[in-house]
Amino acid sequence: MSAQLAVELDRSSPIPLYFQLAQRIEKAIIAGELTPGDRFENELSLAKRLNLSRPTTRRAIQEVVDKGLLVRKRGVGTQVVRSTMHRPVELTSLFDDLTRTGQSPTTTLLEFRVTAPGANVAAELGLEHGAEVACIRRLRSANGEPLALLTNFLPIALAPDPEELEESGLYAALRARGVHIRLARQRIGASLATDAEALLLEEKAGAPLLTVNRTAFDDSGRAVECGSHCYRASRYSFDTTVVDK
Numbered sequence: 083m084s085a086q087l088a089v090e091l092d093r094s095s096p097i098p099l100y101f102q103l104a105q106r107i108e109k110a111i112i113a114g115e116l117t118p119g120d121r122f123e124n125e126l127s128l129a130k131r132l133n134l135s136r137p138t139t140r141r142a143i144q145e146v147v148d149k150g151l152l153v154r155k156r157g158v159g160t161q162v163v164r165s166t167m168h169r170p171v172e173l174t175s176l177f178d179d180l181t182r183t184g185q186s187p188t189t190t191l192l193e194f195r196v197t198a199p200g201a202n203v204a205a206e207l208g209l210e211h212g213a214e215v216a217c218i219r220r221l222r223s224a225n226g227e228p229l230a231l232l233t234n235f236l237p238i239a240l241a242p243d244p245e246e247l248e249e250s251g252l253y254a255a256l257r258a259r260g261v262h263i264r265l266a267r268q269r270i271g272a273s274l275a276t277d278a279e280a281l282l283l284e285e286k287a288g289a290p291l292l293t294v295n296r297t298a299f300d301d302s303g304r305a306v307e308c309g310s311h312c313y314r315a316s317r318y319s320f321d322t323t324v325v326d327k
Contacts, residue, residue: 189223218233
């Protein structure tokens with residue numbers, strides 16, 4: 083039995099109907115309305131039910147297939163596959179984003195040590211010679227499945243207790259200390275998983291990973307943390323909005 087999704091389309095909107103439909107399907111999968119293994123309504127039935135043309139409906143479904151949320155199987159039809167974490171490029175933490183979307187985040191603290199920073203970290207944080215930093219390395223999971231490896235460096239005075247980092251996100255711990263992140267500079271890239279990264283993230287060695295290098299600043303413009311993170315490309319993506327000015 084194919085799942086029938088309740089869909090409301092705004093036909094007066096300048097947003098194309100195929101895109102409205104694709105967004106509704108995507109949100110339903112991410113929110114758990116449609117679960118992995120569910121058969122999705124066939125194209126003809128969906129087009130007729132929503133009074134859409136078949137090309138419009140086909141394009142909407144293909145948009146979701148291209149994002150890895152639906153898969154077409156010969157002799158079976160279209161099925162829902164496991165959802166991917168789609169994260170907007172905003173000034174938020176992964177823990178906060180996962181919590182807000184009902185993804186049940188958990189954290190395994192892999193490393194917490196005080197060390198002398200490398201030249202790049204010292205420059206990013208504006209530290210004087212001889213200063214030390216807290217190096218924090220964590221494995222972030224969502225719904226019990228590993229999602230990202232997070233490595234952060236902070237001035238010692240701002241470092242949360244290890245116990246806090248397994249209970250909440252880094253930015254939440256900083257907010258509890260009166261530190262408010264107002265600005266961040268980040269670079270998004272890609273890499274191939276090393277053997278160690280693959281083992282922790284339950285991927286194959288050499289699997290594609292998304293990478294983010296970020297330096298965050300507080301109200302006064304002081305650099306308060308810099309991080310180097312990698313995410314499973316099979317389970318994670320960034321969304322951006324581009325505006326024509």
